[in-house]
Amino acid sequence: MGKNTQCVHSGTTSDRVTRGINTPIYTSSSFEYLDAPENVYPRYYNTPNQQAVAKKLSALENTESGLLFSSGMAAISTVIFALAGQGDHVIMQRDIYGGTHHFVTAEFERFGIEFTFVSNQVEDFEAAIKSNTQLIYIETPSNPLLVITDIESVSSLAKSRNIPTAIDNTFASPINQNPHDLGIDIIIHSGTKYLGGHSDLCCGAVLSTGELIDRIKTSGANFGGSMNAATCHLLERSLKTLGIRVEKQNQNALSLARHLDDHPRVSKVFYPGLAVHPGFDIAVRQMHGFGGMLSFELDEAQVHPDQFVRGLSLITPALSLGGVETIICAPAVTSHVKISAAERKVLGIADGLFRLSVGIEDVDDIIADIDGALA
Ligand SMILES: Cc1ncc(COP(=O)(O)O)c(C=O)c1O
Structure with a gap:
């Protein structure tokens, strides 16, 4: 099935009793166990609503199985702690979401896990491998600078050394x-x-092979970060329109990136769909669309960042991303605030950097709002 068909149909069950066409919301946290093939319980990641959404996402990512978590960080921390423990080593891409970066620096040492941060270049991943390396972790496009890592090169390196990715x-x-x-x-x-x-x-999600999902689920049941039925229902409904939302966000972001790239008051634009982006060729190879996220720096001799952001009216300065509405944030004071100023400098996250999560509005309205604030 194509992606949009999977979004609508994969995993979704109908209501056998009323013949309603949507997956019912099963509120039970208690399930009978006599003659059941397995014990069902929300923290075991196997309730009907969890399974419906996990199946839809597994279909979309072309994996065997999946798990749903109460946040993205619950998913990330559970995966890492399921695969690495005392005495193990993990290789992490340096350009990653600030919360993940902080998780590594704040927690790994306490649990006896060694780590190496590396650039997005495969040679750096190779040089960092040790005999106790248990996981290689990447993020591409990365938050917030849209760094592109060559996925196939990293995965084949890891496979040749028998290290999970x-x-x-x-x-x-x-x-x-x-x-x-x-x-x-x-x-x-x-x-x-x-x-x-x-x-x-x-919420968060993890998709993988049946074998790895079983391993992650065992730790996940101990850590207890699973997702509730009401959120599963909301997520299942949202996923039905994922394809058309993202397609529109891709189109809007590309138009906006081109517009900002030509704007005299913008000094730098980071978007993998621009031919000048250093990861453009790899992005063309490994992505089906360039995404709805872009970042840019203002020419601060002409525009004061604070005045610019206060001058916007349609676009809201807000945390998070990926929604239908366009929002903007300065990563230095939001998504990457927990990273030290020195480390942000190494990463290239300037105080005047803005990250735009482009929504599904009419792109001319988004452009008019930005142009107005820049003026
Ligand atoms: C790329 C990326 N990964 C993971 C997370 C963490 O997700 P959550 O906030 O759902 O825990 C975020 C949050 O901003 C993110 O941007």
Whole structure:
């Protein structure tokens, strides 16, 4: 099935009793166990609503199985702690979501896990491999600078050394990029973003092989970060329109990136769909669309960042991303605030950098709002 058909139909069940065409919301947290093939319980990731959505996402990412979590960070921390423990080593791409970066620096040492941050270049991943490396973790396109990592090169390196790989695929969504097809073992999403798509829920997802999902589920049941039935229902409904939302966001973001790139008051634009982006060729190869996220820096001699952001009226300065509405944020004071100023400098996240999550509005209205604020 094509992506839009999977969005609508995969995993969705009908209501046998009333013949309603949507998956019913099963509120029970208690399920009978006599003669049941397995014990069903929300924290075991196997209730009917969890399974319906996990099946839809597995179909979209072309994996065997999936798990749903109460946040993207619950998904990320569970995957990492399921695969690495005391005495193990993990290789992390340096350009990643600030919360993940902080999770690594704040928690790994306490649990005896060694880590190495590396650039997006495959040679750096190779040089960092040690005999105790248990996981290679990437994020592409990355938050907030849209760094593109060559997924296939990293996954084949890892396979040749027998090391599992995980990717944060949040920025791309399963519509724009399917890393399992490129050899990555574990796909992670902050479902709070494109999967939810309406800025009204918080959740995470992990998609992988049956074997790895069983391993992650065992730790996940101990950590207890599973998702409730009401959120599953909202997510399932949202996913039905994921394809058409993301397609529109791709179109709007590309138009906006081109417009900003030509604007005399904008000094830099980061968008993998621009031919000048250093990751453009790889993005063309590994992505189906370039996504709805872009970042830019203002020419601060002409425009004061604070005045600019206060001058917007349609676009809201707000946290998070991936919703139907266009929002803007300065990563230095939001998504990457927990990273030290020195480390942000190394990463290239300037105080005047803005990250735009482009929505599904008419693009002329988004452009008019930005042009007005720049003027
Ligand atoms: C790329 C990326 N990964 C993971 C997360 C964490 O997700 P959550 O906030 O749902 O825990 C975020 C949140 O902003 C993100 O942008």
